[in-house]
Structures are given as C-alpha cells and as structure tokens.
Amino acid sequence: MTEAEIEAENKEIVKRYKTLLRSCNSDITREDKKLIRKAFNLAVKAHNGVRRKSGEPYIFHPIAVAQIVAKDIGLGAVSISCALLHDVVEDTEYTLDDIGKLFNPKIKQIIGGLTKISGLADQEVSLQAENFRKMLLTLSDDVALF
Numbered sequence: 695m696t697e698a699e700i701e702a703e704n705k706e707i708v709k710r711y712k713t714l715l716r717s718c719n720s721d722i723t724r725e726d727k728k729l730i731r732k733a734f735n736l737a738v739k740a741h742n743g744v745r746r747k748s749g750e751p752y753i754f755h756p757i758a759v760a761q762i763v764a765k766d767i768g769l770g771a772v773s774i775s776c777a778l779l780h781d782v783v784e785d786t787e788y789t790l791d792d793i794g795k796l797f798n799p800k801i802k803q804i805i806g807g808l809t810k811i812s813g814l815a816d817q818e819v820s821l822q823a824e825n826f827r828k829m830l831l832t833l834s835d836d837v838a839l840f
Contacts, residue, residue, distance in 0.1 A: 703751060707738065710757045716767035718774065726771035729797075730760075733775035736796065740786040756781060769839050776804045780828060 695703075711734055715727065737756050744752040760777035763769050775797070782788045783805055790809065794802035808828050 707751065707753055707757070710754065710761075714757055714761050714774070716766060719764075719768055719770070722771060729771045729775050730778070732797070733778040733801075734800070736788075737782060739825055740782045740788055744766045746787070752781075754786075772798075772800055776801055776808070779805055780808050 715730070733831060737754050741752040746752055748753065751789045756778045759780060763773050763777040779793065779801070783790050783793060790806050793805050
C-alpha cells in the first residue's frame, strides 16, 4: 500500500469511530467515552495489519458491530466496548487475562462469554447467526447491569 492509501484508510477508521460515538445515546458520560476509546485503541492495535477476505481492514468489522450495539440496540458503553473487543481474544495474541488487566471484570466476563459461544458454534451455522448469538449474550449481560 502507498502512503496515501494508508493515510486514507486511517482517516476512514477515524471517521467510522466518530460515527460510532455520535450513535451513542445522549446520556453517555466522559468516563463512558474514555472506556469506548480504550477499547477502540486496543482493537485497532490488536487487529493492525489484518485484512478481511474483501481486502478491507479487519477493524471495520468490530466498529460495525459496535455501531449496531450503540445505534440499533441502544446499549451502553460496556456493550459497545465489548463489541469493539469481541474478536481480540479469539483472533489475536491477547488473552482473556490481558482483557481483565486492561478493563473491568464485567468486560472480561462478557468477552469470555463471547469467546465460549464462538467455540461452541456449529460449523454449519451461518456467520450472521453466530454474530447474532454473540450479540444476544452481550445484551443479556448489559441488561443485567440495570
């Protein structure tokens, strides 16, 4: 990739992140934004250089999932952060213990649950169904906070 292509790609990542933040409900706090930013930064670092089969940067996927969690479902910062981090333990060298050290116990618990569900998935199940299953687990843990 050329320098110009890398710069354009990085601008697109930032644009999608800003769109995600605008999608958050109006009562999001400064601390919530810090948590989301921390999760975003780790996801970007963990997936750096990884591409999807389509050729796009892998980070577009977790941002898109977080966008659904924030905008379409209306969940809070914990769920948005987990959406950003949902593939970090499965697809990178980061461990669940790393997540626990970097984030709060609730995020570690949710990411652990998402990882377990992924491990149990039937190979014949569609990717969309698997993503929906992961989202349901995140929903149930987020609702339990209320």
